[in-house]
Amino acid sequence: MLDFAPTEEQEEIRKLAQSIALDHLRPHARKAEIEHDSPNELWLTLAQTGLTTPFPEEYGGSGPLEAVTYSLIAEELAYGDPGLALHIVGSLMGPLTVWLAGSREQQERYLPPFGNSTSGYLQRGSLAFAERTGGYTLADIHLQARRTSDGYLLNGTKRDVVHGQRADLRVVLARLAEHESEGPEGKLCAFVLPGTQEGLSIQAEEEKLGLQAAPSATYLFNQVQLPAEALLGETGSSGVVRAATLYQILRAAIACGTARAAFEYCSAYARERIAFGRPIVSYQGIAFIIAEMAMKLDAARLLTWRAACSWDRGEADETLIHEAESAQRQAVKMAQAATTDAIQVMGGAGFMQDHPAEMWMRDAAAME
Amino acid sequence: MIDFSLSKAQQAARDYAHQVALEEMRPLSLECDRTEEIPESFFWNMQRRYWGGAAAQARAYGQDEGVKQENLLSVISQEEMAWGDAALATAIPGPGLAAPPILSQGTPEQQARFLSIYMDGQLHWGALALTEPGIGSDVAGMSTTAVLDGDEWVINGHKHYITNGARADLIVTFATIDKRLGREGIRPFVVPKGTPGLIVGRIEKKMGLRASQTAELIFDNCRIPKENLLAGRGEKKEGFKAAMGTLDATRPMVGAMAVGIARAAYEAACEWLREELPAGYPPHKRRAWEEELKELGQEIEMARFLVWRAAWMADRRIPNSKEASMSKAYAGALVMKATATAVRITAPGEESERKLLIQKWFRDAKVFDIFEGTAQIQRLVIARRLFPNIDIP
Numbered sequence: 001m002l003d004f005a006p007t008e009e010q011e012e013i014r015k016l017a018q019s020i021a022l023d024h025l026r027p028h029a030r031k032a033e034i035e036h037d038s039p040n041e042l043w044l045t046l047a048q049t050g051l052t053t054p055f056p057e058e059y060g061g062s063g064p065l066e067a068v069t070y071s072l073i074a075e076e077l078a079y080g081d082p083g084l085a086l087h088i089v090g091s092l093m094g095p096l097t098v099w100l101a102g103s104r105e106q107q108e109r110y111l112p113p114f115g116n117s118t119s120g121y122l123q124r125g126s127l128a129f130a131e132r133t134g135g136y137t138l139a140d141i142h143l144q145a146r147r148t149s150d151g152y153l154l155n156g157t158k159r160d161v162v163h164g165q166r167a168d169l170r171v172v173l174a175r176l177a178e179h180e181s182e183g184p185e186g187k188l189c190a191f192v193l194p195g196t197q198e199g200l201s202i203q204a205e206e207e208k209l210g211l212q213a214a215p216s217a218t219y220l221f222n223q224v225q226l227p228a229e230a231l232l233g234e235t236g237s238s239g240v241v242r243a244a245t246l247y248q249i250l251r252a253a254i255a256c257g258t259a260r261a262a263f264e265y266c267s268a269y270a271r272e273r274i275a276f277g278r279p280i281v282s283y284q285g286i287a288f289i290i291a292e293m294a295m296k297l298d299a300a301r302l303l304t305w306r307a308a309c310s311w312d313r314g315e316a317d318e319t320l321i322h323e324a325e326s327a328q329r330q331a332v333k334m335a336q337a338a339t340t341d342a343i344q345v346m347g348g349a350g351f352m353q354d355h356p357a358e359m360w361m362r363d364a365a366a367m368e
Numbered sequence: 369m370i371d372f373s374l375s376k377a378q379q380a381a382r383d384y385a386h387q388v389a390l391e392e393m394r395p396l397s398l399e400c401d402r403t404e405e406i407p408e409s410f411f412w413n414m415q416r417r418y419w420g421g422a423a424a425q426a427r428a429y430g431q432d433e434g435v436k437q438e439n440l441l442s443v444i445s446q447e448e449m450a451w452g453d454a455a456l457a458t459a460i461p462g463p464g465l466a467a468p469p470i471l472s473q474g475t476p477e478q479q480a481r482f483l484s485i486y487m488d489g490q491l492h493w494g495a496l497a498l499t500e501p502g503i504g505s506d507v508a509g510m511s512t513t514a515v516l517d518g519d520e521w522v523i524n525g526h527k528h529y530i531t532n533g534a535r536a537d538l539i540v541t542f543a544t545i546d547k548r549l550g551r552e553g554i555r556p557f558v559v560p561k562g563t564p565g566l567i568v569g570r571i572e573k574k575m576g577l578r579a580s581q582t583a584e585l586i587f588d589n590c591r592i593p594k595e596n597l598l599a600g601r602g603e604k605k606e607g608f609k610a611a612m613g614t615l616d617a618t619r620p621m622v623g624a625m626a627v628g629i630a631r632a633a634y635e636a637a638c639e640w641l642r643e644e645l646p647a648g649y650p651p652h653k654r655r656a657w658e659e660e661l662k663e664l665g666q667e668i669e670m671a672r673f674l675v676w677r678a679a680w681m682a683d684r685r686i687p688n689s690k691e692a693s694m695s696k697a698y699a700g701a702l703v704m705k706a707t708a709t710a711v712r713i714t715a716p717g718e719e720s721e722r723k724l725l726i727q728k729w730f731r732d733a734k735v736f737d738i739f740e741g742t743a744q745i746q747r748l749v750i751a752r753r754l755f756p757n758i759d760i761p
């Protein structure tokens with residue numbers, strides 16, 4: 001039955017995430033952007049709330065993730081700072097993919113360090129999705145895997161891998177073509193990359209336009225041989241699709257949070273700023289820009305929630321792929337328009353680094 | 369809990385209405401548009417298959433589900449009706465736009481008296497008359513007057529662009545009882561068809577929505593009983609609030625109709641690319657169109673969700689002016705984009721029924737940026753709700 005209200009419990013979690021976003025993320029945003037990193041204290045604070053350990057208790061987590069709930073959280077974190085939100089979500093996607101796609105044995109091996117209170121909270125995971133030849137669409141995943149006598153051979157590229165360089169757990173999405181009938185591309189699958197590997201080059205992406213607080217890397221695979229146990233779970237199971245679409249959904253939620261930050265910030269500015277004797281928001285030229293922003297933000301958020309609902313209900317792969325891709329596409333597009341318009345509303349001030357609007361505009365542009 | 373799945377009643381509202389739209393509306397669509405007339409058999413079929421069938425069944429399931437969902441059920445079925453034909457959808461018998469003000473501002477006695485007319489199984493319509501030649505968006509500036517004379521209100525003035533104005537059994541007419549009071553002086557009155565002094569003027573010729581009747585109404589010393597004033601609870605702003613409150617309920621419906629047309633155009637353009645592509649059509653162009661349509665499909669879903677949310681709020685009695693305007697503004701712009709895209713994509717094709725329908729939808733679409741508040745007025749409503757303490761003129 002159609003319903004648009006979060007549960008009371010979700011509302012509480014959302015508020016918690018919002019207070020963390022405002023108290024701990026927003027104030028650190030500039031510094032994180034410059035240092036390409038987050039302070040350790042932030043991770044400890046977050047870990048205490050359970051927000052960064054959304055996997056089963058048996059692995060030290062705070063309970064398995066639900067996509068709707070985590071979309072609400074991710075939006076709030078991004079409302080605090082998009083770069084730090086992606087820093088957190090990008091890290092989570094490593095262990096989450098193992099949880100969703102891995103065998104029991106793999107889960108027992110890779111998950112516990114992430115729930116370890118003494119050392120593990122500072123672990124970083126990573127999930128390599130986008131490539132040099134495309135964006136955040138499943139159809140753009142081409143990293144090629146071939147089965148060999150004792151494992152798999154990988155060829156291709158990955159880019160924009162959050163924590164790609166320093167990650168304690170590196171997961172990559174690829175295509176495994178085993179039978180001609182599956183087409184030249186093959187089935188979506190995921191591998192865990194062991195540390196260093198011959199033929200694998202990992203390069204930090206230093207000169208980014210935005211989202212610097214989420215340090216990222218490019219991977220180049222040139223005949224990289226992986227052992228058989230590097231494949232997560234079984235080929236053809238839904239786990240990998242669920243992991244990939246979850247990342248799309250959470251990226252959509254981050255885009256919504258980014259837009260909301262820009263919307264609220266420029267609204268507050270437009271209420272105070274006086275021109276020709278009146279608050280600038282009393283001019284339709286400004287008010288309509290902001291009205292449009294609010295409307296399109298709501299539209300994209302609803303699309304994101306719908307995909308998250310389907311994820312939680314365990315809908316079929318094709319449904320998830322369509323809905324998650326739609327959400328990510330539309331939310332990112334919307335966030336780019338909203339952050340750009342926020343600067344317009346603020347005039348010259350929007351262009352200055354004294355205000356965060358210019359950072360959000362760069363962040364949104366870097367979500368492609 | 370956030371949920372985008374349809375309940376049994378909601379699914380029924382969609383499926384049954386779709387069937388009616390497909391079988392009763394689409395086949396008449398082009399002919400009614402050409403002649404600007406609707407055969408009487410259509411009205412009876414809608415009475416039987418829509419009110420007696422689709423809508424009744426959905427409502428019955430809805431009652432079993434135990435939550436208020438009239439608004440949701442009607443936006444869901446409105447989308448299908450407009451997918452069938454938006455002009456015909458406006459002509460389905462029933463109280464139509466007259467119902468919301470009667471329901472929100474009428475006493476129980478008035479509700480029973482006025483709405484029972486629509487329960488006898490015969491053909492009846494309703495209309496809502498706000499717009500005048502001199503004012504449209506600025507409703508508060510209306511000049512139609514109502515003066516109490518003994519036991520009767522005497523109405524004088526001029527309304528135009530009134531949907532179903534000439535066939536309506538009841539016309540909820542807004543008039544001012546004292547111009548000096550501005551918006552506070554505006555009240556809704558129920559004027560029955562055939563009242564002496566109520567004159568039907570011209571029926572407009574329009575670019576689109578041509579089978580929908582758009583009438584001019586002249587009130588020349590039109591006398592109605594005192595009891596036909598919808599007085600609400602007698603508070604000062606009731607009159608104007610009634611007009612505006614009505615819009616909060618009807619804007620999502622109009623948004624739903626826009627979504628229905630947008631979807632029709634989107635589907636037809638997709639089908640054209642699949643089935644009617646002329647020989648030698650460049651593949652790269654086809655791929656570019658497919659990308660554009662994919663984007664459009666996503667926007668249609670967003671528009672629908674905005675509509676559903678606004679209706680859902682109305683069902684829960686959560687104030688929804690802002691969200692109602694968002695749904696209308698978004699869907700109004702989208703339906704223009706969708707129909708224009710469909711026209712562009714299919715332009716090289718041979719003349720076909722599909723192309724004619726697309727052209728019709730394109731002509732129909734523009735009004736969704738205009739009636740029930742123009743695109744600009746929706747943005748004003750949203751902005752004023754976002755900034756309640758600032759005067760945005």
Ligand SMILES: Cc1cc2nc3c(=O)[nH]c(=O)nc-3n(C[C@H](O)[C@H](O)[C@H](O)COP(=O)(O)OP(=O)(O)OC[C@H]3O[C@@H](n4cnc5c(N)ncnc54)[C@H](O)[C@@H]3O)c2cc1C
Pocket residue numbers: 284465495496497498499503504505506528529530531532574577582735738739740741742743744745748761
């Ligand atoms: C097919 C059809 C059916 C209709 N059915 C009905 C009906 O059943 N009942 C009824 O009462 N009315 C009906 N209408 C009338 C409709 O509601 C009005 O046309 C609409 O409200 C706009 O009013 P207007 O045409 O007088 O335009 P105007 O108010 O004159 O507007 C002209 C332009 O000025 C802009 N504008 C006006 N004020 C502002 C402002 N403050 N800020 C920025 N821009 C502004 C408008 O957006 C528009 O672009 C119908 C209209 C049509 C076309």
